[in-house]
Amino acid sequence: LPTRPVDRDKAEAELSLNVKKATSPDETAPKQKHVRKCIVYTWDYHSSQSIWASLRVQPILGDEVQTFKALILVHKVLQEGHQIVLKEAQEQIGWFETCSRTVGGESARGYSTLIRAYVNFVLAKLRFHRHHPEFNGLFEYEEYISLKNIDNPDEGYETIVDLMELQDQIEQFQKLVFAHFRGSATNECRIASLVPLVKESYGIYKFLTSMLRAMHRRTDAMDALEPLRARYNHQHHNLRKFYYECANLKFLTSLINVPKLNHDPPNLFDSPDA
Amino acid sequence: MSSLQNMSKSAMRVGKNYIKGYTDVQVKVRDATSNDPWGPSGQQMNELAQLSYNQNDFIEIMEILDKRLNDKGKNWRHVFKSLTLLDYLLHAGSENCVIYFRDNIYVVKTLKEFQYVDEYGKDQGANVRQKAKDITNLLQDEARLREERRSRAHMRERMTGGSND
Numbered sequence: 001l002p003t004r005p006v007d008r009d010k011a012e013a014e015l016s017l018n019v020k021k022a023t024s025p026d027e028t029a030p031k032q033k034h035v036r037k038c039i040v041y042t043w044d045y046h047s048s049q050s051i052w053a054s055l056r057v058q059p060i061l062g063d064e065v066q067t068f069k070a071l072i073l074v075h076k077v078l079q080e081g082h083q084i085v086l087k088e089a090q091e092q093i094g095w096f097e098t099c100s101r102t103v104g105g106e107s108a109r110g111y112s113t114l115i116r117a118y119v120n121f122v123l124a125k126l127r128f129h130r131h132h133p134e135f136n137g138l139f140e141y142e143e144y145i146s147l148k149n150i151d152n153p154d155e156g157y158e159t160i161v162d163l164m165e166l167q168d169q170i171e172q173f174q175k176l177v178f179a180h181f182r183g184s185a186t187n188e189c190r191i192a193s194l195v196p197l198v199k200e201s202y203g204i205y206k207f208l209t210s211m212l213r214a215m216h217r218r219t220d221a222m223d224a225l226e227p228l229r230a231r232y233n234h235q236h237h238n239l240r241k242f243y244y245e246c247a248n249l250k251f252l253t254s255l256i257n258v259p260k261l262n263h264d265p266p267n268l269f270d271s272p273d274a
Numbered sequence: 275m276s277s278l279q280n281m282s283k284s285a286m287r288v289g290k291n292y293i294k295g296y297t298d299v300q301v302k303v304r305d306a307t308s309n310d311p312w313g314p315s316g317q318q319m320n321e322l323a324q325l326s327y328n329q330n331d332f333i334e335i336m337e338i339l340d341k342r343l344n345d346k347g348k349n350w351r352h353v354f355k356s357l358t359l360l361d362y363l364l365h366a367g368s369e370n371c372v373i374y375f376r377d378n379i380y381v382v383k384t385l386k387e388f389q390y391v392d393e394y395g396k397d398q399g400a401n402v403r404q405k406a407k408d409i410t411n412l413l414q415d416e417a418r419l420r421e422e423r424r425s426r427a428h429m430r431e432r433m434t435g436g437s438n439d
Contacts (some may be wrong), residue, residue, distance in 0.1 A: 003377050005337045029322045033347060040344075043380040046339060142414065195387075254397060255387060 002044040019054035029192030042081035064111035079137035139203035236265035303338040307355040326367040347390035380406040
């Protein structure tokens, strides 16, 4: 299937090792090299089944750090893996729910609340993708447009509302992650979960900006768009604050560029090149 | 790294090339993307770009390039130099290079979070991340890539066929 020079048997054997290492019990970020192998695998073979199978085989759920790392791994593979992963993940909802259920109320290292919130977020993301299969995992606008092959934002009102809903979920979850930082620790493992959240929220933000601008260009009923504008502006300020806090986390800025938003939200009545 | 160490390393590479049965073309790619702290030279890259117009040589080049791009953090130079070479091939190599990496863009795209901090605490992954970003953007911008390939070909024509002017 892939045009790359690959060896399927070797890939399968390595994959389960990569899943195992990405979800090791050390309270660190999942190593990117292992996460990357999982992502590349889904593109090579247009499948994520072996990843889910490996996650079930590993004794992950007995340990809160391992469970949390598994969720980070899965989130990244959903974002950057082949489109099929978003579809196949719909059959794994039971596994996510088990993650939530297995962690007790009180846990030694304080991950249980985070795990339940992460599961809630990923399930919301999966619901979104089920209703809007034309989006990729990172909400990349260019790919959406090339897929749809048209630029017709009028049909987008409901999509925009759903996207804003998801953006609010990210906002809730990231706040919880910050609230669970521990003064003494490096918090590396918790910070690692912010990486995919920064990327996803920015993808959604850019998408919303483009869609809303296009709608403003086309419609005569500016009043009808007022609620969307208000909510967009509100989310802009939240995001700006989120990115500002992320920019102060040295570990995070060594991994990705954190976007910097202007103080004021962009004017949706302007065309982007104005 | 001292030059003596480099010498013994390149001697090792010669031995490995022989034992593993790499072809001449593959040895050229391995040399261009080695762990030596210099290169790849313009001459090396140009030669490989020309070779990529031959179908057999193209496949051999891609085999090694793929291995190098997927190498581990410690060998960040392999990855970095492979991206350098890839960038050159996209501009001056055969159309097959473009098609191949558009199909396999995720190999490059997923290097945008490449990490390696060396024993002195220096973030050697930063260069890889930046180059992976640049090449991803180029691959996704069909019009720009077309234009850059055209102007490169035009320039080469003028430089090699200059006597006709």
